[in-house]
Amino acid sequence: MTTEIEKQLIETNLRFRIATRTAKLGYWVFEVASSHVEVSDELLRQLGLPSDYTWTLQSWKDRLHPDDYDRAITQLATVTDGNPSSYFNVFRLRHSDGSYRWIESIGDFVYDDDNKLVRMIGTHQDISRRVEIEQALDAALENSIQANEALQRSNHELEQFAYVASHDLRSPLRGLHNLATWITEDIEESGNEVPESVREHCQTMGKQIERMQALLDGLLAYARIDQSYTSTEPVDLNKIVSEAIAFVEADSKFEVRLHSELPTIIGNPSPVMRVMVNLIDNAIKHHPGPEGKILIRGRVAEDGSAEVSVEDDGNGIPPEHRERVFRMFETLGKDRKSGKGGMGLAMVRKLVHSCGGTIRFEDSSLGGVAAITRWPTEASQPKSKKTPELTHRFVEAITGSGELAIDANTPPNSSS
Template sequence: MEIKTGFRNILILGACLIAAMILAFGFSQYAFFEDTAQSERMDKLSVEGMQLVQLTNEVLLYGEPRAVTQWRSQYQEVERLIKDEKLTLNGDLQEVMGPLRIRFANLLPLQEKLVQSQVRNTEPQVVRIIASQLFQDATQMQASLRSLKDLADEAFKSAYETAKQRQVLIFSLFTGLVSVYGIFVSLLFRKAILTPLYDLRQTIHSIREGQKAKAPVHEDDEIGAVCTTFNILLDEQESTRRQVQAISERFRNIFEQAAVGMSIVSTAGDWLEVNQCLCDILGYSRDEFLKTNYQAITLPEYLEDDIERVRIILSGEKAFDSWETRYRRKDGSVIWARITTALARNSGDSPMYFVTVTEDITERKNAEARIREINRQLEEQAHDLKRTNADLESFAWVASHDLREPLRMVSSYVGLIKKRLGPELDEDMTQYVGYAIEGAKRMDAIILGLLDYARIGRRGGTFELVPLDEVLAESLLNLSVTIKETQASVTVQEGIPKVIGVRSELIRLFQNMIGNAIKFRHPERPPQVKVGWEERQTEWVFSVSDNGIGIDPQYFNKVFQIFQRLVHKDAYEGTGIGLAICKKIVEHHGGRIWIESTLDQGSTFFVALLKVKLD
């Protein structure tokens, strides 16, 4: 039950108790008034009767008309009082009221007789007799009235004593009830309010002393709800404390185990806390750090800039800053350090301290110096290489003209000799002439191949998004005569993607690989060539498979070397440059090329090109 409901009921009970007490005292007063009303009526009757007796004596003494008139008026008043039903019906008064009524009834006839006698001048003796009798009745009536007065006094006294006893009884009863009510209220107040509040106070005291405690919930009332809410807040506070402790421990672990120097620095520059990594970087112990400040270890030529950066952060122009500076270690050596610092502020936005990360970049700085020197050397080498490449390019063009020109002249004149002396040449001479012409042609082909090989990546072709379906279509078009003559079957996997590359070089790449697959066909079966592709995470992998003569695995690396032939020139024509050109094209595109083959069953050449976006 709620406290307010309980105390409302208590107040209602108290109000009822007060109302009952008021009613009881009111009833007591009413009963007292009722009891005293009878005695008052008796007393009034006795007083008025005595007044009537006194007037009767005056009438007897003076006989004045005024006295007679007053007597009659008083008689009527006494008659009204003596006829009161409450006096008439009261059995306890009949012993007094009976004679009183008789004597009172005799007064009026005797008084009238006396008046008539006086008016008629009746004999004095008769008048005296009547007067004597009237006086006697009046005297007897007076005695009865005194008795009535005594009864009235006794009745009033009895009523007073009864009322007094009744008041004492009511007061005692209600005093006891009020005491019980007060004790009940006190116990209820103690149970409902004082005890829970005392327990709550003890709980708070225990918590202040660092003990774990919870407020006991005695009842399901308002204070119980307060205690329950207090316990919930304690649980939330404990949960928050654990979270804060976990965060603090996590921060401490991060702070202590960080691979960079970390520190907490006051706004004046004093070290407040440092981790072991910073101690290792600068060679100081933790205690030595805490006795100094960052100004003491900063080289003078860098100190002014550091102080200015700190001032800017303190002014609020920046929340944090990062810069490079130089510190002097305890052993006197100087290091480069990269400083990143941020200012921690309290809830009132007032600066508290700096959280600083210090990274030793001495090795990086030294490496940068070495790299700068290496770059300088590379620039010089690149300049020399550029000049050499230009010389080679010039040499290649010169070679293509100066070397091929004598070969064409040799081939032409040997052809003329064969034509003019043809009938005169014997079989051996004809064969020798053929060898000379064939050698000149092969030499020319080799020179052309070398020129092509040297020009890979030097023709100024631009990298662009190239649809490989168009590349393959053009490559197959260039090989259409060979495909038709050899009755080869070439299939291309659908959906072949677009890649970034030099269009002409990609055409040469696929043309060479498909041409090789057709050239080195198996003599017992028609060539079948399949071009496939596969998407991987960072690259496209393309394949050209055939059912040709295959390659022994021991020659896999050798096939991509220039002028390397694995079959006799009489069996398969060629210069041994085709696959070397393919490898150079692939490497120019940042890719890789390899082979998988089984001798006498066929080969598969793979080309992997990176999936890159065109800027």
């Protein structure tokens, strides 16, 4: 007859087996004096071995990855030869299919009455997938760092080019401008009759010089835009837009007003102000008539970001040109011959992107075009930006130096 205690032991053992199987957690028992090892079916399954396989200490040693062998053996010897407080070992074991699996082994100890270590009991878990994920994240982070460094170099080169354009190219431009001025003055002072075409050519040359100066100024301004406005202070868009409207000082024939309450965003007031001033001013300058309507609307988008649109009742922008207008030196229609730099919207987009936002053009309900910007808010920010990390003990156990190998089958940086 089975006693109540025996029933409880059977029940406890059943629960333990279910728990370890569900968690895919193998276990082992190591008799220190005899080196006898008892292992669970799950441990054998992790290595592709049959349940009747006879596992010994030598089996473990034979399956150790060559680059992990000395470190893993030393770790075990440190425990069995001393007075340990814990056992933690990470190594690669050869699977029956010939590949290697990362294993995490954690042990506890049983002592006799003389406080001598007689038995170790521990867990055996296949963590290959976890290591692969950690290594993939590590590789992705490294690639991201390299890409960021390359981008910074590119931006630095662009800034250097802008300074060269600003200083080295401005000097001959000034010389050409002076030359055109002197020729014009000489013609007027000579009193001689000069063909009208010569005067027209001089005027054309002056305009082209001014246009080149505007292009250089625009390029320099574009390059000087900060690459990232990392400020996380709240920015009241209602205040920003109201100040932008006042700054532009539109003609009284233009109705420029804030049509709806705007959300509070997270960012830097300076670039946001520059964007709003530029968009309002752009809508006025490119309006086909002497009077018009410009409305600024706002709402909170589904992702929590703040959406602000600057809409007008002008001619609009054809859909096929709505991306093109953001390119440097691109102008449409009558602006092609205006002599202006064509850098305004390129700088606007760079400013918006530097704040973590986006900008696009769509049809306006007023009949013209709507410049729609999106800005980050507290609600749209990721809840956590922590990068998953290996524990210090785990990293040390794998590599001995706190650095992961890129491939699970590739030796770590240190095998000691």
